[in-house]
Amino acid sequence: MNVLLTGGAGYIGTHTAVELLEAGHGVVVADSLVNSHEEALRRVERITGRAVAFHHADCTDPDALRRVLSEHEVDAVVHLAGLKAVGESVAQPLRYYRNNLDALLTLAEVMGEFGLRDLVFSSSATVYGDPGTVPIPESAGLESTNPYGTTKLFIEQILHDLAAADPSLRIVSLRYFNPIGAHPSGLIGEDPQGVPNNLFPYIAQVAAGRREYLGVFGDDYDTPDGTGVRDYLHVVDLARGHVAALDHLADSTGHRVYNLGTGRGTSVLECVRLFEEATGVHVPYRVTERRPGDIAVCYADPTAAGRDLAWKARLTVADACADAWRWQSANPRGFAGPPTGS
Ligand code: NAD
Numbered sequence: 031m032n033v034l035l036t037g038g039a040g041y042i043g044t045h046t047a048v049e050l051l052e053a054g055h056g057v058v059v060a061d062s063l064v065n066s067h068e069e070a071l072r073r074v075e076r077i078t079g080r081a082v083a084f085h086h087a088d089c090t091d092p093d094a095l096r097r098v099l100s101e102h103e104v105d106a107v108v109h110l111a112g113l114k115a116v117g118e119s120v121a122q123p124l125r126y127y128r129n130n131l132d133a134l135l136t137l138a139e140v141m142g143e144f145g146l147r148d149l150v151f152s153s154s155a156t157v158y159g160d161p162g163t164v165p166i167p168e169s170a171g172l173e174s175t176n177p178y179g180t181t182k183l184f185i186e187q188i189l190h191d192l193a194a195a196d197p198s199l200r201i202v203s204l205r206y207f208n209p210i211g212a213h214p215s216g217l218i219g220e221d222p223q224g225v226p227n228n229l230f231p232y233i234a235q236v237a238a239g240r241r242e243y244l245g246v247f248g249d250d251y252d253t254p255d256g257t258g259v260r261d262y263l264h265v266v267d268l269a270r271g272h273v274a275a276l277d278h279l280a281d282s283t284g285h286r287v288y289n290l291g292t293g294r295g296t297s298v299l300e301c302v303r304l305f306e307e308a309t310g311v312h313v314p315y316r317v318t319e320r321r322p323g324d325i326a327v328c329y330a331d332p333t334a335a336g337r338d339l340a341w342k343a344r345l346t347v348a349d350a351c352a353d354a355w356r357w358q359s360a361n362p363r364g365f366a367g368p369p370t371g372s
């Protein structure tokens with residue numbers, strides 16, 4: 031099938047494009063490049079030997095989306111476009127609500143105009159807030175703790191209402207846990223702007239000597255070593271989850287929701303150790319204050335995705351460490367700079 035990937039130039043989008051192309055699908059990307067570089071898509075083409083149709087388009091612009099869908103025969107949409115920085119969303123809530131909600135509403139309207147019924151949406155484990163129990167099933171209570179998370183909750187609700195109003199729609203929301211790592215080629219990976227918010231890009235930049243040490247945000251949580259525990263998922267496994275969701279869209283109608291996670295939790299200090307073992311590079315760290323809003327433990331119950339989508343994470347945190355380091359070492363300035371050796 032021919033798939034429109036909104037936000038396809040980003041971290042998860044480029045890896046999803048690779049897996050879709052390698053599964054024999056066609057890929058059309060619409061991205062505003064607000065947090066990405068077109069070069070990332072040229073790298074996708076290098077990895078796969080296949081062309082990607084790129085449109086510099088903002089999903090909040092209906093005419094731009096109409097132009098994309100007029101030019102290409104698209105069968106299904108994977109909607110990854112969105113702003114994703116939790117702290118930034120607290121400081122700029124209007125920007126997050128406007129961009130993330132408007133992009134979804136505009137896309138859904140234009141999909142309707144073109145008779146498109148199949149949609150996969152990037153949701154997040156953030157919709158569980160501070161979970162009561164782990165592993166977290168999809169039936170767990172939902173709560174939002176920041177405007178970014180609220181956009182994911184609102185969008186899931188909108189998709190639920192759309193599917194209830196039109197039974198011919200087939201919609202899947204994928205609740206990602208913590209994506210990490212990079213494509214094993216070292217050609218694409220996470221390319222954060224400024225100081226990284228997330229653990230793994232920070233570890234990689236400390237290892238590369240760009241930052242002095244990792245701040246470990248608290249070691250007094252109720253966890254085995256006192257540091258926060260998360261479900262870290264290799265981005266290539268996550269990308270494969272989108273292919274699986276598209277493959278199974280025809281199986282039922284309505285709006286369905288799946289966790290994409292490994293089902294295993296790893297602490298911050300375990301991540302540091304696994305990274306050091308996988309790369310042979312020392313990662314100095316200092317325990318600092320807890321980060322406001324952080325929770326102690328979060329990991330998925332991925333049973334439903336295994337049962338309905340025949341999807342299961344295959345790669346390990348150690349694999350992700352090795353792949354992230356290959357990407358970081360070969361591209362010290364991300365997509366903005368030349369790769370080392372070129
Ligand atoms: P990313 O920032 O690398 O990719 C998002 C892409 O969307 C970027 O290329 C950006 O330029 C584009 N974009 C943003 N607003 C747009 C708009 N209005 N129109 C067109 N393009 C727009 O982030 P990512 O990590 O690849 O995340 C992809 C999706 O997955 C996001 O919706 C994010 O909320 C969700 N998600 C990410 C994580 C994570 O930890 N990375 C976890 C859960 C969910």
Ligand code: WQD
Binds near residue numbers: 153154230248258324
């Ligand atoms: C992981 C662990 C930190 C950085 C965030 C979003 C979530 C989702 C994924 C989009 C925690 C600790 C981190 C550092 C540290 N994104 N840490 N030092 O917070 O689980 O989830 O990204 O949907 O919505 O909230 O991921 O990578 O920021 O943190 O000690 O410099 O690492 O305290 O325990 P998080 P993270």
